[in-house]
Amino acid sequence: MDMKLEVIVVPVSDVDRAKLFYLDRMGFRLDADFRVRAGYRVVQVTPPGSECSIIFGDGLTPTAPGTYLGLHLIVTDIEAARRELTDRGVEVSGPFRDITGAFHHPGTAERVPGLHPDRASYGSFASFQDPDGNQWFLQEVTQRAPGR
Template identity: 75%
Template sequence: MDMKLEVVVLPVSDVDRAKAFYVDRLGFRLDADFAVNDGYRVIQVTPPGSGCSIIFGAGVSESAPGTLRGLHLVVTDIEKAVVELTERGVAVEGPFRDATGVFHHAGTTDRVAGAHPERRSYGSFAAFGDPDGNSWFLQEITQRAPGR
């Protein structure tokens, strides 16, 4: 049975500010903007090339704004992605890798500046946050395991 991640709900404090960040700054596709009533508005956006969308708005999450951590956006060229986001006005940390050569630690523990020296898939990262402080990572993957 296939199970596909379809939507991630993102807690934000200012819906219009979040919409401007994700659509105008990051270049996510605007799929929907439904203002149902004063306390309920749903916005859905999708990262370029992604099958999973992001939903945020008013009355869609019980989590405090800025509390979502560690979301990953996969890119095929970490350095190019950092340049593109920086040119769009996004403050990006990286590229970096973990000293262990594996997945990055929580926070900034064992972070080493620069992409993985061999540019090994799953080994290079960058980080940025949205206006509320929800945190995102870019992860470079150029080759996946067979069957993925």
């Protein structure tokens, strides 16, 4: 049986501010904005080329805004993606890799500035935050690992 991750609920404090960020700054597509009733609103947006969307709104999750650390957007050219987001007004870190070369540590721990020396898939990252402080990573993948 196939199982596909299709939606992630991201906690935000101000729905309209988050909507502007994800649409105008990030270039995500608006899929839905349902104002069901006072205190219950559902906004769904999707990154360009993604099959997985994010939902944020009012009355959706007890999770505190700004507590998501480690959401990933996969890109084929991290430098181009970083430039595009920076041009849109998003503050993106410079490219980095983790000292272990395996993934990355939380926050900014054990970062080595610069791209992976061989520009290996899965090895280069950049990070940014949404207006609430939810942390996102860009991860460069130019060739998928077998089976992915």
